[in-house]
């Protein structure tokens with residue numbers, strides 16, 4: 001006997017003129033409170049000689065940093081944003097051909113954290129991993145003629161974008177870990193710089209997010225508060241259209257305005273574990289607006305799926321806070337326990 005699991009689908013946003021009750025959250029403040037502006041916006045030029053210590057400071061305090069001179073061509077980023085906009089502007093029926101299966105990783109659908117909230121989010125997502133763009137593009141554009149061109153340009157751009165992101169992610173991982181005195185020579189993180197032909201490679205997952213224009217942004221939530229499960233996440237957000245916010249201790253939700261040419265790098269849960277709690281896996285969310293369709297491209301970088309991650313800086317004064325975990329195990333905890341996942345892998349603290 002087969003069980004039919006019903007996957008909740010994103011709304012057909014274009015056909016909606018009034019915020020449905022299913023999507024109405026209790027007041028989401030979208031305006032930035034001037035008092036809630038951080039003292040320093042962490043923007044680091046990666047060509048600057050003291051980039052590593054600036055990155056380290058940002059990771060320890062804010063948990064994110066905006067990087068410039070990152071080496072990813074601006075033209076490639078614009079192309080990827082354009083292709084993302086084009087994908088989400090397809091008719092709903094066409095996007096639904098690639099809908100993510102209940103236990104699947106890739107394809108079109110709601111944010112995975114949706115089941116943890118009683119209200120729906122005002123967004124749709126599309127996940128790409130390990131070359132999945134080719135199969136999805138065939139489903140999205142199945143015909144020859146014009147479809148063929150759309151298919152090719154989508155696949156080429158997404159492939160190049162993932163390659164650029166992987167390169168930058170490796171650079172950022174090296175900088176972050178190096179700033180803590182952990183180098184690639186360390187036995188436990190040899191996979192950060194894999195040798196040619198080595199099969200134990202780091203993994204990348206590309207998540208395309210779309211936040212359609214919303215009739216009542218003060219009551220809608222684009223993407224609910226979460227931290228990322230990755231080691232680090234590289235985010236590009238539409239130029240000039242804000243929406244990303246981070247939670248600052250003692251302040252509240254603070255906007256992260258897009259900086260022209262910069263990419264946002266978040267400390268993920270696995271980096272928080274590796275750094276034995278020193279790097280802040282910052283809580284963040286996305287809010288929506290009434291006039292502009294916003295897209296973002298989030299690249300999640302993590303270790304090879306079967307590699308155990310455990311705190312690398314521990315000493316007598318700071319015993320390891322967490323027990324070893326693979327990315328896959330951690331994603332499974334996250335899928336069942338969401339923001340409590342880290343608690344599940346905490347070592348018992350013995351109170352004397």
Ligand SMILES: C=C1C[C@]23C[C@@]1(O)CC[C@H]2[C@@]12CCC[C@@](C)(C(=O)O1)[C@H]2[C@@H]3C(=O)O
Nearest residue numbers: 111112113205207226227228229230300334
């Ligand atoms: C590698 C991954 C991180 C992610 C789960 C996923 O398997 C692919 C989508 C990612 C995403 C994007 C939106 C926020 C988030 C919490 C979610 O629901 O899906 C993240 C996941 C994560 O970091 O745990």
Ligand SMILES: O=C(O)CCC(=O)C(=O)O
Nearest residue numbers: 207209237244286296298
């Ligand atoms: O769209 C954004 O600004 C945030 C996206 C995000 O946090 C994510 O995809 O994990």
Ligand SMILES: [Fe+2]
Nearest residue numbers: 226227228284
């Ligand atoms: Fe995120």
